[in-house]
Amino acid sequence: MTDSPTYGFDTLQIHAGARPDPATGARQVPIYQTTAYVFRDADHAAALFNLQEVGYIYSRLTNPTIAALQERIATLEGGAGGVCCSSGHAAQLMALFPLMGPGLNIVASSRLYGGTITQFSQTIKRFGWSATFVDMDDHEAVAAAIDDNTRAIFCETIANPGGHITDIRAIADVADAAGIPLIVDNTTATPYLCRPIELGATLVVHSTTKYLTGNGTVMGGCVVDSGKFDWTANDKFPSLSQPEPAYHGLTFAETFGPLAFTFHGIAIGLRDLGMTMNPQAAHYTLCGIETLSLRMERHVENAMKISAWLENDPRVDYVTYAGLPSSPYQHLVEKVCPRGAGALFTIAVKGGYDSCVKLVDSLEIFSHVANLGDARSLIIHSASTTHRQLSPEQQEAAGAGPNIVRLSIGIEDANDLIADLDQALAKATA
Structure with a gap:
């Protein structure tokens, strides 16, 4: 399939990166469960190792199943590559690795996943890097930091746990204005609800473990490069x-142009950090993405109904869902996540911890x-x-105080979920 902007999201989530297997004609992407690949000859091997030719060397670096997943996610995000x-946490380090060095720092949102x-x-x-945490609602404070x-600046599209x-x-x-990249964790929104690159993000990271796979079976992460940042505009990014x-x-920016960050992530990041996804995990995620839009529509529909019911329940002090008319973030839904919050x-x-x-x-x-991000509805008490590991002040800043529980609304029958919450709240606040 030739990917094209004329194809809709529902088509791309099934076909992007997927081609019939040339050897067998298999329609689904095969699981290439192999560690290594036979070279045509010595010259072919040398060209691959010297980055003069694109191909497969060793599955720590490249694998056909994983390559299909990379292409699909990059296509859905509107990225160059x-x-x-191996995980969302690995993706965060992979995103920072080409940018950072001892004594350097990032500015990060104070509303992030606790991990x-x-x-x-x-x-x-331990790498000599540091982070300054700032409320991303205060744009002047972000600039001042x-x-x-x-x-780099790092934030989440929809913050975990509060949904801001x-x-x-x-x-x-x-x-x-500062000449630095913006890295956006788009895990909780997915490219179906938000495409951060279209809003100016340089890099997008995902825990593919969550909504992209959608069934709670395998771990994974991904870094998508917009291909739009000029790494040569100043001397801040010598790795590129x-x-x-x-x-x-070899100079990555000069040799690979818009794909400089992507090739660095493979040729340096995966080579030296070794945080490789396994091909079976990639296969499960490819299958999961095929139904991403359908699942996200139901996730949003259920979340709207359940959050509205909870907001009117006297046993609940407040609800943080951005899709509610009462939310201070409701005005950003159409701007950032037009298909839902x-x-x-x-x-x-009520009753606290x-x-x-x-x-x-x-x-x-x-x-x-x-x-x-599972098809099943999930709950956790974040503070415990x-x-x-966070201080009480950090917990409050992250929206994870002792009186707070986080809900991840699944795709079950919304009325059944409301009934379950109703009986549990009765016991919890009796």
Whole structure:
């Protein structure tokens, strides 16, 4: 199939990156369960290793099943290329790796998944990197947090756990003024609800574990490059704009143009960090993406109905779903996520911490798991789990206080989900 902008999303989510297998005619993308690939001859092998020819060398770097997934996600996001890896956390490091160095920093949203906050506030210090956390609603504060050592801004389209929507265009303008890339985690929105590159993002990262796969079976991550950032405009990004010693002085930006970041992610990132996706995981995710638009429509429909019911329930203090008319982020839905505000949000339960724990333990359809974006409805008390490592101040800033539970609304019958919440809230607040 020749990918074209004339094809609609529903067509591309099935066909992009997928071609009949040339050897067998198999219509579904095969699982290429192999570690290595036979070279035609010595010259062919040398050309591949010298990045003079594109092909398959070793499955830590490239694999046909994973390549199909990379092409599909990049196409759906409107990017120039993509690199898949072992998890969403791996994708975040893969996105930062070509940009960073000792003494450099990023400006990150204070509303992020708890594991991301820990990765940025603690783990990356071991590389000599650092992060400054800022409320992305305050665009002037974001700009003020940037200094000469800042190399990127990082945010989520729909923030986990609260479901707050980021004004990506406004933050992209701040990044452009500073000459640095904007990295957007689009996991909770997916390219069906939002295409951050069209709003000015440079890089898009995903935990493919979530909505893209959609069935809670396999881990994965992806980095999509817009192909629009000029890495040679200043001297801030030498990994891309300066000669690379490991490839005899090749300069990625000069040699690969719009695909510079993508090729660096494979030839350097996967080669040296080794955070490789396995081909079976790629196959499961390819299958999941085929129904992405259908699932997201039901996710949003259910989330609207359930959040409205919860907002009117006297046992609930408030609901953070951006799709509600009462939400301070409702005005950004049409601008950022015109097909809906996703299916992730939090509720504040009357009775605080103890009532939240009892609610989680009393549900029957909702699953108590540390995941989101499943076809099944999920719930978690973030303060005692995913955000447990954070200080009370960080938990509050992230929207994960002790009286908060996070809901990931699935695609079940919405009335059944409401009935389940109703009986559990009765027990939790009795």
